[in-house]
């Protein structure tokens with residue numbers, strides 16, 4: 001399985017000024033539950049934004065043209081994927097999601113209700129093509145009904 005995991009607001013914002021402009025512990029809990037024990041692939045800026053790095057109990061891979069100490073780096077997603085075993089989660093940001101849509105077979109999306117000031121250097125999740133992806137479920141988060149959990153499965 002290769003999955004994308006993301007939290008988006010109603011305008012598809014995923015981050016602003018290098019950070020995520022909301023905080024939901026229930027979403028972090030879900031993120032941990034799904035990713036622990038697996039490989040996570042992220043962009044360099046997402047790596048830089050992590051308060052604790054590497055993310056514990058996961059194989060962390062950063063996609064970057066730079067050399068970063070203390071974490072496995074690859075210049076291209078394709079090269080990184082070639083050496084992975086088991087489930088892989090693409091955890092952002094925008095550049096990673098954009099390309100990962102080619103490789104992923106599922107998208108695990110948390111829809112948050114927060115409206116943010118989009119003048120603040122925001123980045124967005126790409127639009128999902130309806131002829132490539134089917135929404136297989138859409139449920140309220142069991143612990144916080146403000147959050148919607150959506151799963152999309154690749155159809156082509």
Ligand SMILES: NC(=O)c1ccc[n+]([C@@H]2O[C@H](COP(=O)([O-])OP(=O)(O)OC[C@H]3O[C@@H](n4cnc5c(N)ncnc54)[C@H](OP(=O)(O)O)[C@@H]3O)[C@@H](O)[C@H]2O)c1
Nearest residue numbers: 007015018019020043044045046064065092093094095096
């Ligand atoms: N809401 C969420 O679920 C979520 C999840 C993750 C991150 N975020 C937020 O998203 C923001 C960061 O995202 P971002 O889009 O600005 O940056 P990013 O994708 O995390 O990092 C961008 C950098 O990663 C490398 N990169 C990304 N995609 C690549 C590709 N396809 N091929 C090769 N290299 C690639 C490049 O590194 P080099 O410049 O080093 O070559 C690029 O400059 C932050 O605000 C973060 O908090 C939100």
